[in-house]
Amino acid sequence: MNPFAGRIERFRRALDERGWIGALLTPGGDAEYLTGIRRSRPNATESHMHGDWLAGVLVTGDSCIIIAPHLAKSRLEEMMGDKPWINELMHIPEGADLEHLTRHIVDHRLGGPGTLAVPRKGMAQTILELSTLYPEMEFANTGTILEPMRAVKDAGEIEAMRKAAAVADRAFAEVVTRLVPGMTEVDIKMEVERQLFLGGAEGTSFVTGIMIRGQGCDGPLEGVSRGADHRLEPGRVLAFDFGAVVDGYASDFGRTVFIGDPDPELQRIHELIIAAQAEGMRALVPGTPAEDVDARARAVIEEAGYGEAFFHRLGHGIGIDVHEWPFLSPGSTATVRENMCFTVEPSILIPGRCFVRVEDVVLVTGEGGVSLNSTDREPVVI
Amino acid sequence: MNPFAGRIERFRRALDERGWIGALLTPGGDAEYLTGIRRSRPNATESHMHGDWLAGVLVTGDSCIIIAPHLAKSRLEEMMGDKPWINELMHIPEGADLEHLTRHIVDHRLGGPGTLAVPRKGMAQTILELSTLYPEMEFANTGTILEPMRAVKDAGEIEAMRKAAAVADRAFAEVVTRLVPGMTEVDIKMEVERQLFLGGAEGTSFVTGIMIRGQGCDGPLEGVSRGADHRLEPGRVLAFDFGAVVDGYASDFGRTVFIGDPDPELQRIHELIIAAQAEGMRALVPGTPAEDVDARARAVIEEAGYGEAFFHRLGHGIGIDVHEWPFLSPGSTATVRENMCFTVEPSILIPGRCFVRVEDVVLVTGEGGVSLNSTDREPVVI
Numbered sequence: 001m002n003p004f005a006g007r008i009e010r011f012r013r014a015l016d017e018r019g020w021i022g023a024l025l026t027p028g029g030d031a032e033y034l035t036g037i038r039r040s041r042p043n044a045t046e047s048h049m050h051g052d053w054l055a056g057v058l059v060t061g062d063s064c065i066i067i068a069p070h071l072a073k074s075r076l077e078e079m080m081g082d083k084p085w086i087n088e089l090m091h092i093p094e095g096a097d098l099e100h101l102t103r104h105i106v107d108h109r110l111g112g113p114g115t116l117a118v119p120r121k122g123m124a125q126t127i128l129e130l131s132t133l134y135p136e137m138e139f140a141n142t143g144t145i146l147e148p149m150r151a152v153k154d155a156g157e158i159e160a161m162r163k164a165a166a167v168a169d170r171a172f173a174e175v176v177t178r179l180v181p182g183m184t185e186v187d188i189k190m191e192v193e194r195q196l197f198l199g200g201a202e203g204t205s206f207v208t209g210i211m212i213r214g215q216g217c218d219g220p221l222e223g224v225s226r227g228a229d230h231r232l233e234p235g236r237v238l239a240f241d242f243g244a245v246v247d248g249y250a251s252d253f254g255r256t257v258f259i260g261d262p263d264p265e266l267q268r269i270h271e272l273i274i275a276a277q278a279e280g281m282r283a284l285v286p287g288t289p290a291e292d293v294d295a296r297a298r299a300v301i302e303e304a305g306y307g308e309a310f311f312h313r314l315g316h317g318i319g320i321d322v323h324e325w326p327f328l329s330p331g332s333t334a335t336v337r338e339n340m341c342f343t344v345e346p347s348i349l350i351p352g353r354c355f356v357r358v359e360d361v362v363l364v365t366g367e368g369g370v371s372l373n374s375t376d377r378e379p380v381v382i
Numbered sequence: 383m384n385p386f387a388g389r390i391e392r393f394r395r396a397l398d399e400r401g402w403i404g405a406l407l408t409p410g411g412d413a414e415y416l417t418g419i420r421r422s423r424p425n426a427t428e429s430h431m432h433g434d435w436l437a438g439v440l441v442t443g444d445s446c447i448i449i450a451p452h453l454a455k456s457r458l459e460e461m462m463g464d465k466p467w468i469n470e471l472m473h474i475p476e477g478a479d480l481e482h483l484t485r486h487i488v489d490h491r492l493g494g495p496g497t498l499a500v501p502r503k504g505m506a507q508t509i510l511e512l513s514t515l516y517p518e519m520e521f522a523n524t525g526t527i528l529e530p531m532r533a534v535k536d537a538g539e540i541e542a543m544r545k546a547a548a549v550a551d552r553a554f555a556e557v558v559t560r561l562v563p564g565m566t567e568v569d570i571k572m573e574v575e576r577q578l579f580l581g582g583a584e585g586t587s588f589v590t591g592i593m594i595r596g597q598g599c600d601g602p603l604e605g606v607s608r609g610a611d612h613r614l615e616p617g618r619v620l621a622f623d624f625g626a627v628v629d630g631y632a633s634d635f636g637r638t639v640f641i642g643d644p645d646p647e648l649q650r651i652h653e654l655i656i657a658a659q660a661e662g663m664r665a666l667v668p669g670t671p672a673e674d675v676d677a678r679a680r681a682v683i684e685e686a687g688y689g690e691a692f693f694h695r696l697g698h699g700i701g702i703d704v705h706e707w708p709f710l711s712p713g714s715t716a717t718v719r720e721n722m723c724f725t726v727e728p729s730i731l732i733p734g735r736c737f738v739r740v741e742d743v744v745l746v747t748g749e750g751g752v753s754l755n756s757t758d759r760e761p762v763v764i
Contacts, residue, residue: 331477
């Protein structure tokens with residue numbers, strides 16, 4: 001059975017319980033989850049279409065309506081064809097009177113001003129324009145309803161998550177056989193992405209990260225391109241962080257490769273990471289507070305004296321988006337539930353020496369976390 | 383002389399004139415224009431960092447402050463090193479108390495609640511969270527100040543625009559020599575992007591579009607990937623739409639290639655497009671209403687009976703972002719000024735038969751529009 005009509009109905013019931021007039025979902029994960037209509041790949045710089053701040057999916061008390069900027073109309077019409085849970089396409093012609101259209105939507109489709117839900121990454125301009133026309137309007141975050149719904153995956157979603165993980169596993173296996181000294185981060189990144197597409201990816205989940213560190217080779221991990229001209233040379237350490245989108249669901253994968261046999265400290269660091277990851281996976285039992293999962297994995301690294309070097313959260317929910325609620329982090333107030341999916345990705349960063357990470361996507365089952373990845377975790381040495 | 387300190391000062395003066403307390407610029411074109419700090423490439427699915435809705439560039443009455451999520455801190459610190467116009471980096475640790483941090487910013491850095499400017503593509507959550515803590519706060523669009531500033535380019539910006547255009551010209555010249563029957567849109571797209579990077583691009587400006595049409599081959603132009611498995615076959619028409627980012631500035635380029643000699647109607651359509659583009663360029667004289675530029679080029683196509691097939695605006699401003707104010711479109715209220723840069727990109731789309739477009743980036747001079755591209759406009763036949 002197709003899940004979308006049921007999701008829209010649950011969402012609408014929740015809007016109604018809160019007394020909200022409806023929701024305007026800009027293209028993104030929430031809109032995909034409810035309608036099955038996929039967003040476009042994002043442009044690398046900002047783009048603009050007439051009326052884009054009003055575009056997306058409008059959920060009212062009795063309708064699910066696509067509001068399409070002119071240039072996106074033909075694509076959206078094509079995608080709507082087999083989706084009877086979408087009732088209508090509303091078109092924004094070039095140069096259309098947006099005040100008139102907005103008043104039509106608020107007064108006639110939403111039954112007058114009130115509280116409208118928008119996604120947290122919705123456009124600021126949407127709120128500014130609506131507030132100018134309707135100063136009494138209020139806004140709420142769709143996430144308060146959709147985050148818990150999206151976090152627990154159904155069987156079809158878990159199947160897509162497995163496929164996305166398998167595409168990452170396969171790409172890693174292919175890339176490892178092609179690593180040779182002298183390759184740069186950009187060379188390796190291109191090969192990773194080539195293998196992801198060959199393996200059936202629709203796209204990457206996020207900006208592919210290829211990080212070579214050690215022997216004085218350093219730099220920020222979160223860069224403009226997340227890959228530069230550092231080369232594979234003996235003594236260095238190569239960390240992978242990449243993922244694929246398959247059937248609309250994301251994977252997120254990490255392993256670490258040593259160039260030449262690692263020295264005893266690097267061996268010890270890699271063992272610690274595997275032990276911390278295993279502890280995190282064991283902790284992913286339904287009912288466990290999410291912050292406890294982080295704390296238990298973190299303790300393994302802290303007790304060995306590397307606590308400062310594990311500088312980020314243990315993991316994040318993952319599904320249609322690579323980073324979804326809930327988060328395995330200090331201060332998280334969420335509770336782990338069966339059929340949630342999380343990354344479990346401890347790391348140790350020692351500037352100029354190494355960045356070591358192992359990362360799997362893990363499904364929460366009654367018996368604890370089960371990895372959706374099949375790549376083993378022994379250190380790879382080339 | 384470095385332009386950033388002057389831009390921040392002009393922006394701050396304009397905030398002050400309007401009585402606004404300051405601006406919070408999420409990573410994007412506005413923040414790049416004011417600080418020179420480049421945004422990261424966007425992830426293909428949504429990401430999340432703790433406190434991301436509060437992150438970006440904060441401009442107050444006396445300071446320019448980078449607010450950095452934990453994972454972005456090291457990159458931003460590195461980029462700040464040579465930028466004395468940035469006064470401070472404020473760090474958001476994982477799990478930090480965001481209410482406390484927000485109150486510190488509003489009460490102590492901005493001097494209390496009031497009207498805060500945010501970019502139109504800023505996050506809805508920024509407004510929701512600030513409004514919850516400060517119901518009396520109001521929000522305004524940074525674009526009302528920064529759009530006119532960004533639209534008129536200085537000499538350094540024009541130089542970067544020339545370089546970005548040249549990288550596109552070079553890539554097209556290389557790709558054309560490699561086109562052979564049987565290639566798919568994806569094959570051609572990969573070659574375009576390879577040539578852009580070989581030519582010095584930091585990235586693409588937007589999602590590369592490779593569109594093969596004709597002989598029954600059809601589909602939306604604005605798709606998830608903007609390139610599929612349509613093949614180069616005799617009688618078909620191939621339209622290119624791509625651009626490069628160089629020194630932080632974007633190009634946007636289009637030409638059309640015929641597979642085999644075009645029939646008389648296709649020849650006529652291509653001639654019309656060149657004539658319409660030339661008319662649009664001639665109309666780009668300082669003082670001309672932007673909608674008149676669109677209308678003059680459009681008239682060439684309408685008079686030949688293809689008005690319905692030219693389904694979009696004539697062009698858009700371009701600079702740090704691929705689509706910037708002002709727009710050459712029906713209903714635009716802007717006026718053309720010297721040293722603005724626009725795309726001029728008429729097209730004719732006949733479903734199942736052809737999509738023909740020619741596009742240059744054009745600089746407005748006292749004598750009219752001058753193309754920054756050097757590729758000629760004769761139809762290419764392979």
